[in-house]
Amino acid sequence: MKIICLLGATGSIGDSTLDIIARHPDLYKLHSVSGHKNWQKMLDIINRFKPSVVVMSNEQSAIALLKQTIPEDTQILSGDEALIQIAEESTTDTVVAAIVGSAGLKSSYAAVCAGKRVLLANKESLVVSGQLFMSAVKKYGATLLPVDSEHNAIFQSLPHNYDHSNIAQGVQKIVLTASGGPFLKFTKQQLKDVTPAQAVAHPNWSMGQKISVDSASLMNKGLELIEACWLFDLTVDEVQVVVHPQSIIHSMVSYSDGSVISQMGNPDMRTPIAYALSYPQRTTSGVKALDFFQIKDLTFEQPDEDRFECLTLAKASFAQGGIMPAVLNAANEEAVAAFLDEKIGFLDIAKVVKQTMQQTKFQDAVSIDQLMDVDYQARQVALEIIKGF
Numbered sequence: 001m002k003i004i005c006l007l008g009a010t011g012s013i014g015d016s017t018l019d020i021i022a023r024h025p026d027l028y029k030l031h032s033v034s035g036h037k038n039w040q041k042m043l044d045i046i047n048r049f050k051p052s053v054v055v056m057s058n059e060q061s062a063i064a065l066l067k068q069t070i071p072e073d074t075q076i077l078s079g080d081e082a083l084i085q086i087a088e089e090s091t092t093d094t095v096v097a098a099i100v101g102s103a104g105l106k107s108s109y110a111a112v113c114a115g116k117r118v119l120l121a122n123k124e125s126l127v128v129s130g131q132l133f134m135s136a137v138k139k140y141g142a143t144l145l146p147v148d149s150e151h152n153a154i155f156q157s158l159p160h161n162y163d164h165s166n167i168a169q170g171v172q173k174i175v176l177t178a179s180g181g182p183f184l185k186f187t188k189q190q191l192k193d194v195t196p197a198q199a200v201a202h203p204n205w206s207m208g209q210k211i212s213v214d215s216a217s218l219m220n221k222g223l224e225l226i227e228a229c230w231l232f233d234l235t236v237d238e239v240q241v242v243v244h245p246q247s248i249i250h251s252m253v254s255y256s257d258g259s260v261i262s263q264m265g266n267p268d269m270r271t272p273i274a275y276a277l278s279y280p281q282r283t284t285s286g287v288k289a290l291d292f293f294q295i296k297d298l299t300f301e302q303p304d305e306d307r308f309e310c311l312t313l314a315k316a317s318f319a320q321g322g323i324m325p326a327v328l329n330a331a332n333e334e335a336v337a338a339f340l341d342e343k344i345g346f347l348d349i350a351k352v353v354k355q356t357m358q359q360t361k362f363q364d365a366v367s368i369d370q371l372m373d374v375d376y377q378a379r380q381v382a383l384e385i386i387k388g389f
């Protein structure tokens with residue numbers, strides 16, 4: 001029986017994770033959960049799963065939740081310290097890190113430092129603090145299992161006991177697939193006027209708002225490229241981004257003998273979540289088997305970095321290293337929020353990110369606290385730039 005802490009339970013990954021947990025009451029027990037503002041959804045989760053500890057990181061929402069009828073043995077906490085507390089407490093063995101954005105960094109990191117089995121959906125943790133994060137995984141003996149569908153696919157396609165320095169394993173290249181998002185065929189002129197509603201309507205995946213916009217701008221693929229480099233100890237040149245609009249192949253590993261091994265499946269996050277939860281075994285996930293006669297075509301194309309500049313910016317931040325990926329991420333989070341608020345246009349997202357990076361002086365990344373400070377400062381710079389649009 002795995003005892004689980006689910007951070008970000010009220011989100012899209014939270015939904016999919018709860019679905020898997022509900023299917024296997026003999027395998028999983030939900031001990032603690034977190035949400036931010038949506039206390040109504042949290043109330044529903046409490047009634048369905050009876051977790052022992054609930055954190056609402058937003059205090060007003062915790063107060064609203066406390067006014068409802070809550071089971072006597074459910075403890076309600078609030079604030080960011082409480083998030084860290086449930087991420088590291090000894091009752092649980094597994095932490096699903098599914099908060100969106102750099103807001104999820106400290107709790108994911110705390111789970112790693114407590115030596116947990118950490119199922120990482122919060123890719124921003126690795127983008128912001130990759131080196132420190134991966135060092136902590138080693139130092140504290142944590143088990144890091146990728147939930148992001150591409151990284152989960154790569155994890156499934158790599159050799160058992162993968163070690164990048166072992167050339168006998170023959171791993172040559174990772175092929176990171178991208179759907180291309182809803183604007184794959186849009187011209188730059190058309191991209192100027194797209195609306196938030198169009199941007200969040202992903203053709204294949206149902207996801208939270210922020211990652212949906214990131215998918216539309218290809219920033220998501222840029223963040224994932226950085227995520228892949230840290231997770232699998234790769235250089236940027238060893239990762240090739242390939243647009244595959246059907247989202248059936250979730251990524252591939254290319255070997256020295258010409259073999260290419262991929263993981264396929266319907267685009268449903270319950271597959272990678274089920275795999276990460278039960279690894280190294282497998283369980284049912286509720287996802288339908290692939291119907292090859294219905295798919296018919298699997299196609300591939302080059303990403304267009306002229307129209308989707310965010311991918312280039314993400315690579316550049318990683319090449320610069322130090323605090324720059326944290327700056328890229330913070331500026332992007334503010335730019336996406338401003339776009340969703342209709343304060344800036346879609347193409348302005350890349351401009352805000354680029355200008356924020358240009359206005360930031362390079363520093364080495366030395367601690368999580370420093371990176372959280374960099375995150376805060378970069379947001380202030382980005383907000384000033386946004387005001388100018």
Ligand code: NAD
Nearest residue numbers: 008009010011012013035036099100103121122123207208
């Ligand atoms: P979402 O917006 O649906 O949910 C986000 C969760 O984070 C919610 O539970 C929310 O309460 C919580 N949250 C938001 N702001 C917070 C804050 N300031 N402090 C604490 N908690 C906060 O997002 P999602 O789509 O579920 O994505 C979650 C993470 O998983 C992201 O990092 C995303 O990139 C990654 N991911 C998502 C998918 C997907 O299919 N949705 C796929 C791959 C990776």
Ligand code: MG
Nearest residue numbers: 148149150224
């Ligand atoms: Mg992904």
